[in-house]
Amino acid sequence: MQKVLVARSIFPDVVERLREYFEVDWNDGPALSQDELVRRLADKDGALTAGDPIGAATFAAAPRLRVVSNMAVGYNNFDIAAFNASNVLATNTPDVLNESTADFGWALMMAAARRVTESERWLRAGEWRGWRYDGFLGGDIYGSTLGIVGMGRIGQALARRARGFAMRVLYHNRSRVAPEIEAELNAEYRSKEDLLRQADHVVLVLPYTPANHHTIGRAELALMKPTATLTNIARGGIVDDAALAEALRANRIAAAGLDVFEGEPSVHAALLEVPNAVLTPHIASASETTRRAMANLAADNLIAALGAGPRAGRPPNPINPEVLGKART
Incomplete structure (x- = not known):
């Protein structure tokens, strides 16, 4: 045998x-x-x-x-x-795992944009004393612009979810998808730089290769809006975690949702210290x-x-x- x-x-x-x-x-x-x-x-x-x-x-x-x-x-x-x-x-x-991973990416994006885990930690710490007009103000998803980096199966599943939120969808990929897919998803192809400048929420769903190492680093983060969020459900190493922690600490972008990390299961210590990062242990497919x-x-x-x-x-x-x-x- x-x-x-x-x-x-x-x-x-x-x-x-x-x-x-x-x-x-x-x-x-x-x-x-x-x-x-x-x-x-x-x-x-x-x-x-x-x-x-x-x-x-x-x-x-x-x-x-x-x-x-x-x-x-x-x-x-x-x-x-x-x-x-x-x-x-x-x-x-x-x-x-396409749909489960897209679901989770959406959840991470929303949690980062609406400061869900940050506000929960604050509540659990006994800090809630009453309502404030400026309490944990975050960014809207509905009607905003979604930027998808990596328009494969999971990227396309994310784009389909965006229709229910009346989002404009931009995408960047190694090559453009077929015109009929663009039309079905109402998705517009952009260079990576243009996508980063325009998107309110950027989600990474591209495979890791040496060529994709640190696809998002200091230069790329500097292109993003200060109100933007970054979500990574792809692979660790696609994002420069040290540069991201620095950008989050300085509020150069609003928030990040991360399910994957460089060197996981280790997580860059600086990411553990910034309040505007939603961190999960590589569980996007975990239904x-x-x-x-x-x-x-x-x-x-x-x-x-x-x-x-x-x-x-x-x-x-x-x-x-x-x-x-x-x-x-």
């Missing part, structure tokens, strides 16, 4: 599905260190991971490994060049329905890639399909 590693704690019934086909080594506890991850992969044919770094050193120590199934859409934790060099298949879990769908899709990818189940040899979501059918090197 082929052997697989489930490197993270996931729903037990999904692990039981895998056990119908494989001998399963399940890490139902804290994330493995890199050394322990590599050690436990040494005799495995496949793995189900969630953000664990996988690259050439892993493959050198795990000669049987043929597929790594990532329980996420983003795969910046994978060295795809190393996957291709070793003929190891990589898979991910797109689409099933039970969505996380179950992600886990089951990751399992489907692993089962099919290792030649089992009804889709044997045809995993639903290969990242590098060019290695399918090739011998491991």
Whole structure:
């Protein structure tokens, strides 16, 4: 029987599905260190991971490994060049989390704009003494301008939500989306700089790549309105967290909502100190329905890639399909 590693704690019934086909080594506890991850992969044919770094050193120590199934859409934790060099298949879990992630991005944007967590902390501290006309004044969402950086599936889901709030929608993307999508979403393409200057609320939903590192830094923050908010539901490293904390402290922008961070689970200390930041621990896809769908899709990818189940040899979501059918090197 082929052997697989489930490197993270996931729903037990999904692990039981895998056990119908494989001998399963399940890490139902804290994330493995890199050394322990590599050690436990040494005799495995496949793995189900969630953000664990996988690259050439892993493959050198795990000669049987043929597929790594990532329980996420983003795969910046994978060295795809190393996957291709070793003929190891990589898979991910797109689409099933689009709406939940867009919902959460909207919630973060609104919480930042309307100072929800800031006012709650103040209330819990016993500071509320009565109504004031200027108490926690924030920014409106309805009728404002939304700037979406990254007009993929989740960006488009955000744009659809904007229609119910009578928002003008601007977007920036590596390339323009099809004219019919622009028309459907009533979205206007802008350069990144123009979008930052015009938007009242900027939401980041682009993938992390070296080219996208610090897409939002000091220069970009300086372009934004002092009343604007920034929401990041994409990946840590897309925003220069130190520069953002500095801009928030100086009120160069009004507020930020962040679900992802550079070096997470560590959070830049300065972000923890500014009151106008809403901070959450990378939970944008964390509805039970969505996380179950992600886990089951990751399992489907692993089962099919290792030649089992009804889709044997045809995993639903290969990242590098060019290695399918090739011998491991």
